[in-house]
Amino acid sequence: MKIRASIGTAAVLGLEKILLQAKPTTAYLLMYSDTNCLSNCSFCPQAKESAGRRDGLSRVLWPTYNLDEIIDRIITQETGLKRICIQTVRYEKSDEDLLEILRRFSENKVSTPLTVCCYPITKEIFQKMKKFGVTRVGISFDCATPELYDEIKGKKRGTNISWNTMEQAIQDAVGIFGKRFVSTHLIIGLGETEKEAIQFLQKFHEQNVTVGLFAFTPVKGTPLEKHPQPDIESYRRIQLARYLINAGKTSFSKITFRRKDEQRDQILDFCVKKEEIEQVISYGKPFRTSGCPHCNRPFYNESPGKDLYNFPVELTEEDIAVVRKSLIDSF
Ligand code: SF4
Numbered sequence: 389m390k391i392r393a394s395i396g397t398a399a400v401l402g403l404e405k406i407l408l409q410a411k412p413t414t415a416y417l418l419m420y421s422d423t424n425c426l427s428n429c430s431f432c433p434q435a436k437e438s439a440g441r442r443d444g445l446s447r448v449l450w451p452t453y454n455l456d457e458i459i460d461r462i463i464t465q466e467t468g469l470k471r472i473c474i475q476t477v478r479y480e481k482s483d484e485d486l487l488e489i490l491r492r493f494s495e496n497k498v499s500t501p502l503t504v505c506c507y508p509i510t511k512e513i514f515q516k517m518k519k520f521g522v523t524r525v526g527i528s529f530d531c532a533t534p535e536l537y538d539e540i541k542g543k544k545r546g547t548n549i550s551w552n553t554m555e556q557a558i559q560d561a562v563g564i565f566g567k568r569f570v571s572t573h574l575i576i577g578l579g580e581t582e583k584e585a586i587q588f589l590q591k592f593h594e595q596n597v598t599v600g601l602f603a604f605t606p607v608k609g610t611p612l613e614k615h616p617q618p619d620i621e622s623y624r625r626i627q628l629a630r631y632l633i634n635a636g637k638t639s640f641s642k643i644t645f646r647r648k649d650e651q652r653d654q655i656l657d658f659c660v661k662k663e664e665i666e667q668v669i670s671y672g673k674p675f676r677t678s679g680c681p682h683c684n685r686p687f688y689n690e691s692p693g694k695d696l697y698n699f700p701v702e703l704t705e706e707d708i709a710v711v712r713k714s715l716i717d718s719f
Pocket residue numbers: 414471472473474503504505525526571573600678679680683684
């Protein structure tokens with residue numbers, strides 16, 4: 389059976405020889421399909437109508453390997469991998485193929501925790517996934533509001549998975565996998581305001597769903613190939629707000645937003661003491677890749693050497709100084 393692995397994962401497993409500036413701490417695997425995904429997200433090269441590379445996702449390449457070889461290397465090598473994340477592609481027999489992949493992991497007694505990042509699936513399949521050892525599930529809204537979702541992933545893209553279907557699947561998954569064992573992703577830069585992003589973060593925090601933040605990354609051959617990446621200062625404010633909300637230090641109802649036209653709905657005040665914010669920034673934690681434990685997705689949204697939206701490793705003093713500078717007007 390074939391499966392794709394991110395090029396960084398393949399390098400950690402000894403399948404590719406490339407120099408890694410930061411090693412992934414999660415093995416990122418992507419289901420293989422001969423056809424494009426039945427979903428049609430306008431940022432994704434795997435989408436039904438995309439003309440992008442089939443071995444691409446965000447700015448990362450995903451070559452194809454044999455699943456048994458991947459499993460064998462995960463079991464027998466010292467990789468430092470602390471999680472395995474299997475990402476699904478939707479096609480006619482994808483439910484069956486996903487379960488087959490999981491069955492092989494289970495039969496081989498792979499002890500590394502397994503996440504499946506999937507489209508909305510029935511409760512029955514969630515139960516089977518759990519039986520095969522999956523401990524966490526990710527179901528990605530990607531968009532902050534139902535309107536954006538319809539435009540970028542839903543109705544207007546000709547697909548039948550609605551925002552409500554996604555919400556139901558998230559609730560089903562929480563019922564089966566437990567509170568804080570279900571994640572969703574939010575991509576910043578798809579047209580949402582900061583206020584809408586914070587409202588999304590608050591909503592899922594209250595539902596005990598963790599949110600992994602990503603920065604929109606244009607990919608050639610997709611309808612959004614010319615769409616810009618988000619402003620880094622705005623991204624930092626949202627990262628900081630996410631951290632403060634999760635830590636119970638603030639909430640959407642306490643945060644205030646700017647009203648002026650060009651800055652409308654930008655975060656004005658986190659409603660947290662300046663010294664406390666300073667301390668949180670100096671940890672660096674809010675600016676690390678977020679989502680499931682040990683998910684670091686190195687250089688998923690940015691090229692090495694450029695400003696990092698998500699830091700895959702601990703921030704240096706120098707990194708923290710740069711981040712602090714970009715946030716200075718916000719508190
Ligand atoms: S946060 Fe990371 S490990 Fe979790 S589902 Fe998303 S990509 Fe996978």
